[in-house]
Structures are given as C-alpha cells and as structure tokens.
Amino acid sequence: MKLSLNICLLIAGLTLAAASNSTGSLLLTENATTTANNGSPVANPSAFATPITLDLKQYWDLFVGPVQTATINTTVEATPIPTSELVPPPPLYYSAFPSGYQSPLVSMNESWKFPSGFFWGVSSAAYQIEGAAQAEGRGPSIWDVFTHRATYLTVSNDTGDVGDNQYYLYKQDIARIAALGVPYYSFSISWSRIFPFGKGPVNELALAHYDDVINTCLQYGVKPMVTLYHWDLPLFLQNSYGGWLSDEIVDDFLSYAKVVFSRYGNRVSHWFTLNEPIEFCQEYPMPKGYFTAVTIPPEAQPFFCGHHALLAHASAYRLAKSMGINGTISFKNNGGYKIPLTNSTDDALATQRAWDFNEGWFANPVFVNGDYPQSLKDHVSTLGLEFTNEQKSLINGTADIFAHDAYTSYFYFAPDVGVADCLTNSSNPLYPGCYNSSNTGPTGWLIGAASDMYSPWLQRATDWVPAFLRYIQDTWPSGGIAISEFGWTEPYEELRTLKEDILSDYTRSAYFRNYLESVLIAISEGVNVVGCLAWSIMDNLEWTSGYHAKFGMQYVNFTTYERNYKASFFEYVNTFKLYAEDPVTPIFVE
Numbered sequence: 001m002k003l004s005l006n007i008c009l010l011i012a013g014l015t016l017a018a019a020s021n022s023t024g025s026l027l028l029t030e031n032a033t034t035t036a037n038n039g040s041p042v043a044n045p046s047a048f049a050t051p052i053t054l055d056l057k058q059y060w061d062l063f064v065g066p067v068q069t070a071t072i073n074t075t076v077e078a079t080p081i082p083t084s085e086l087v088p089p090p091p092l093y094y095s096a097f098p099s100g101y102q103s104p105l106v107s108m109n110e111s112w113k114f115p116s117g118f119f120w121g122v123s124s125a126a127y128q129i130e131g132a133a134q135a136e137g138r139g140p141s142i143w144d145v146f147t148h149r150a151t152y153l154t155v156s157n158d159t160g161d162v163g164d165n166q167y168y169l170y171k172q173d174i175a176r177i178a179a180l181g182v183p184y185y186s187f188s189i190s191w192s193r194i195f196p197f198g199k200g201p202v203n204e205l206a207l208a209h210y211d212d213v214i215n216t217c218l219q220y221g222v223k224p225m226v227t228l229y230h231w232d233l234p235l236f237l238q239n240s241y242g243g244w245l246s247d248e249i250v251d252d253f254l255s256y257a258k259v260v261f262s263r264y265g266n267r268v269s270h271w272f273t274l275n276e277p278i279e280f281c282q283e284y285p286m287p288k289g290y291f292t293a294v295t296i297p298p299e300a301q302p303f304f305c306g307h308h309a310l311l312a313h314a315s316a317y318r319l320a321k322s323m324g325i326n327g328t329i330s331f332k333n334n335g336g337y338k339i340p341l342t343n344s345t346d347d348a349l350a351t352q353r354a355w356d357f358n359e360g361w362f363a364n365p366v367f368v369n370g371d372y373p374q375s376l377k378d379h380v381s382t383l384g385l386e387f388t389n390e391q392k393s394l395i396n397g398t399a400d401i402f403a404h405d406a407y408t409s410y411f412y413f414a415p416d417v418g419v420a421d422c423l424t425n426s427s428n429p430l431y432p433g434c435y436n437s438s439n440t441g442p443t444g445w446l447i448g449a450a451s452d453m454y455s456p457w458l459q460r461a462t463d464w465v466p467a468f469l470r471y472i473q474d475t476w477p478s479g480g481i482a483i484s485e486f487g488w489t490e491p492y493e494e495l496r497t498l499k500e501d502i503l504s505d506y507t508r509s510a511y512f513r514n515y516l517e518s519v520l521i522a523i524s525e526g527v528n529v530v531g532c533l534a535w536s537i538m539d540n541l542e543w544t545s546g547y548h549a550k551f552g553m554q555y556v557n558f559t560t561y562e563r564n565y566k567a568s569f570f571e572y573v574n575t576f577k578l579y580a581e582d583p584v585t586p587i588f589v590e
C-alpha cells in the first residue's frame with residue numbers, strides 16, 4: 001500500500017520496532033516503486049519509502065498521541081439501587097379528571113396504547129460512552145484522531161478517552177435502567193476493540209468484554225440491542241484505503257460482522273448494522289479534507305461512502321440470515337418530516353428532492369427496489385456509481401424493520417434561482433440536492449420550542465410526528481417502524497450548578513411526553529410503529545459539541561462518575577406504565 005510523503009517522513013522519526021505482540025504486527029508501508037534502476041539517482045524524492053512495522057501502542061502514539069485514563073480501570077460490580085433514588089417527581093398539579101395512573105399534568109387517553117410486543121428502551125454508542133480508549137487492546141478509530149488532533153473541531157478539546165467510563169461501569173449502568181423497568185438497552189460495539197486494526201487478528205479480550213455486557217443485560221431482564229457501526233471506524237482502514245470511500249470496506253465490515261454474529265448470536269434481540277449513513281457519509285471524511293489519502297473529489301465522497309455503506313449493510317444482513325441469526329436486523333436511517341415551505345410547485349419539487357437525497361438515499365434501495373430514487377440516481381450515475389442487477393437484488397429487502405432516528409422536522413424550499421437552474425450549475429452551493437431547508441416557517445416562527453444552544457438543529461416539532469410516521473409507512477413499506485433515537489437537550493443545562501436544577505429537566509420531559517403522544521396517535525390511526533429508543537441513557541460525548549450538549553436522561557458527574565436519574569427518565573417510563581399493554585417491571589437486586 002502507498003502512503004503519502006508526510007507519513008513516511010513522520011515514521012522516520014520513530015524508533016523502529018521488531019513488533020510482535022498479542023494483537024499482531026502490521027507492515028505499514030511497502031517499498032514504493034522507484035523510477036530508477038542500476039543504482040542511478042531517483043528522480044522523484046517522494047518515491048523513497050521505508051518498510052516499517054508498528055505495534056498497536058506505536059500506532060496510537062503516532063496518530064493520536066497521549067490518551068487519558070480513568071481512576072476506575074477495572075470492572076466494578078453493581079450495587080442495589082437505593083429505593084430513595086426511585087422516587088419520581090411529584091405531579092405539578094392534580095388533574096381535575098383523574099383516571100388510571102397519573103403523570104404530571106395530563107389525564108390518560110383511554111383509547112391509546114402501545115400494543116403488546118412494542119419495544120422501548122434507552123440508547124448509547126461506544127465512542128460516546130465507553131471511555132477506556134486504549135484498554136484491553138482497543139485500536140484507535142477515526143474519532144480518536146478527530147478529538148485529539150483536529151481539536152479545532154470540538155468544543156473545549158473534549159475527547160472520549162474516559163467519557164462515562166461505561167467500559168468499567170456497565171454493570172451498575174444496566175442495574176440502574178433495570179431498576180426503573182426499562183426493558184431494552186441499545187448500545188454499539190467498538191469495531192476497533194474487536195479488530196484493533198479493523199481487520200486481521202481478533203482481540204479476545206474485547207469479545208469477552210461484550211460477552212459480559214450482554215450477559216449482564218440478560219441477567220437484569222434487559223434485552224440487549226446492538227449496533228455494529230456507530231461512526232468509530234478503525235483508523236487503520238481509513239489510513240489504508242480511505243475507509244468507506246473504498247469498496248474494500250465491504251469485506252472488512254463483513255468479517256467484523258461475522259465475528260460478532262457468531263459470538264453473540266441469538267442473545268441479541270435486535271441488530272442495527274450501521275448508524276445513520278446519511279451523517280457519516282455526508283460529513284465524510286470529517287473534518288473535510290483531514291484524511292488526504294484518497295483521490296475522490298470531496299463533493300463526490302458522500303456518494304461513494306453511501307454506495308459502499310449500502311453494500312456493506314446488505315451483505316451483513318444476508319450473512320446474518322444465512323447464519324440463522326433470528327433477531328431483527330436493520331440499519332438506522334435518520335432525518336425528519338419535510339414540510340414544503342409554501343405551496344409552490346418548485347417548493348414541492350425541492351421537498352421531494354430532499355426526501356430523495358436523505359431518507360430515500362438508503363430507504364429506496366433497501367425497502368423499494370434495490371436502487372436509488374430517480375433524482376439521486378441521475379446524479380450518482382454521473383460518478384460511475386451504479387448498482388448491477390445482482391447488487392440490486394442483494395440490497396433489496398435487507399431490513400426487517402424501518403429504524404429511524406427522528407429528532408425534529410424542517411421546512412423545505414427551492415433554491416433562490418429555482419430547482420431547474422440549480423441543477424444545471426454545479427457551482428451552486430446547494431448542488432446536487434438543489435433544495436434548501438429551515439427551521440423557520442412561512443410566517444417567520446420557529447417550528448417548535450428551541451432546545452439548548454449547543455443543538456441549534458433541534459426544536460420540539462413533535463406535532464409533525466404522526467404525519468411523518470404515516471409518510472414512512474406509505475413510502476417505504478416495511479415490517480414496522482421503530483423510532484431508533486429521539487431525544488432532547490434541556491436549555492442551559494450545563495450552566496446549572498445545583499443538582500436539583502439539573503435533575504429537574506421539565507422541557508425534556510415535555511419533549512418525550514409530546515413525542516410519545518404523537519406516536520400513540522399514529523398507532524391509533526393505523527401506523528405500524530413497533531418500538532422506540534430514547535437517546536440517551538446518560539449524558540455523553542456529543543461528538544463535536546463535546547460534553548456541553550447533554551442528551552442524557554441521567555446526569556453524569558464527570559468528576560465522580562456518579563449517575564442520577566433526571567425527572568424526564570421517570571416521565572419516559574411513566575408513559576409506558578400508562579399506555580403499554582406489556583407490564584413495566586422494575587428489577588431490584590437487593
């Protein structure tokens with residue numbers, strides 16, 4: 001493989017090692033082809049290269065640098081949750097028409113229900129929550145590089161080095177959700193723990209770790225749901241061939257999936273292959289231009305990434321089925337309802353293009369016909385990205401449910417010059433989508449209440465949820481729709497200093513309450529919604545917003561690592577006590 005000159009020079013400063021360690025050694029570069037023979041001078045200095053072998057620690061040191069460690073660095077046993085922590089916030093006033101189990105402010109609507117079998121729970125992702133960055137043979141991922149080296153990206157240089165330290169505290173974390181009666185926990189596996197270099201030798205310590213996470217869930221009556229890829233690409237795969245930009249990723253993802261499926265098999269009720277390919281492809285590589293080892297122009301990169309993501313997902317789905325895995329398998333799409341800003345034809349056209357270039361990009365191939373929506377197809381075919389008939393049948397039908405991360409909604413409208421003009425001008429900043437969006441409606445009002453300043457993209461637009469769910473059902477027929485993430489940042493939460501203030505997150509409670517009522521309305525109107533997962537089990541690393549944007553239903557004290565339930569967690573659970581046909585069963589282990 002070829003490496004850029006920069007990297008060769010960097011390596012030259014290192015002590016060379018005859019590395020041979022438990023996770024295997026890697027040949028980082030090969031002799032470049034030189035233009036000279038017979039010992040005559042080489043015309044191109046960048047052709048000089050050194051074959052070099054780096055062990056895992058050296059690889060970390062070269063690309064990431066020093067990594068922080070936590071004071072707690074062995075697995076902690078769970079202790080029973082004191083009943084004093086399980087006292088929900090009192091009603092703010094007593095309803096005049098009490099009926100059934102009462103939650104603050106609202107009486108029960110007897111005609112709504114979450115049908116038996118409806119799954120609900122809380123979610124997280126490995127890099128955002130685990131910490132223990134170098135523990136037990138974990139290899140670096142692209143996110144370790146971003147947070148350590150591209151620090152202009154992240155607020156206050158926050159990293160996932162220690163995070164919530166869930167790598168060691170998972171037993172208590174699972175006990176805490178079980179104590180409230182939460183029946184499902186959705187987390188992701190870190191690919192670079194299982195394969196420190198993304199491929200090659202497998203790290204048994206990591207496999208044993210997730211074994212115990214899964215078994216601990218089951219021991220507490222919590223069903224584990226696993227995402228294989230939540231953005232933390234093993235760095236080596238990025239460095240070797242550009243990660244998702246190369247079709248080499250498909251086989252490497254498949255080998256990783258195979259190890260995970262064989263190891264955890266039917267202990268996992270739901271599998272998600274990829275989290276939000278729209279995000280990790282659209283912003284790809286993030287930060288733009290950081291990884292330069294690829295020659296694909298930046299504006300084309302999202303579509304190469306998406307192409308390979310679809311093939312990787314579909315292959316993993318087929319593999320799981322061939323292995324007899326009986327859990328539900330899907331990928332997590334993401335987005336929100338798209339409302340045309342005006343009733344003009346051009347805004348309608350722009351809105352349709354927005355569906356096509358977002359949800360439809362991945363949903364059409366998987367749920368409709370194995371291929372891109374026509375407007376997107378017109379564009380990607382100019383990049384040489386076309387699925388063969390064989391690939392179309394590989395992709396078509398590879399999700400058991402439609403899993404959607406749906407936080408908010410926006411208005412959509414045509415570019416100033418109109419859709420048609422934009423499409424003929426590739427230097428229009430909105431090209432090739434040629435649609436525009438806003439969280440401000442036609443009368444100048446925001447679509448819903450604002451969340452925290454660290455998530456300006458998020459408003460409480462829950463009234464649009466029933467229409468959105470109906471649209472998904474009608475457009476992309478599936479075995480049912482799951483809201484695989486939804487959640488809220490409480491305004492100014494990070495400025496609060498009193499724990500009581502932090503825990504009294506009533507606008508998050510309102511978000512969950514309103515959202516779930518909208519889901520109940522959709523269900524009562526015949527939309528097949530099969531489950532939902534709140535983001536997030538606790539405050540965590542919100543990517544480039546660091547620890548400032550807080551999505552947790554539990555507060556985390558980042559000095560003591562203590563967790564506390566916020567009011568919204570009780571509200572979330574209450575809604576299922578009120579409306580779920582299946583009982584909510586808190587598990588105490590005293």
Ligand code: GBH
Binds near residue numbers: 279
């Ligand atoms: C989810 O994405 C992620 O899966 C999860 O990891 C994350 O913690 C959670 O959302 C909360 O954000 O800053 O204006 O450029 C949800 C979709 C896509 C929403 C990127 C925020 C950034 C908008 N996200 N988007 S902006």
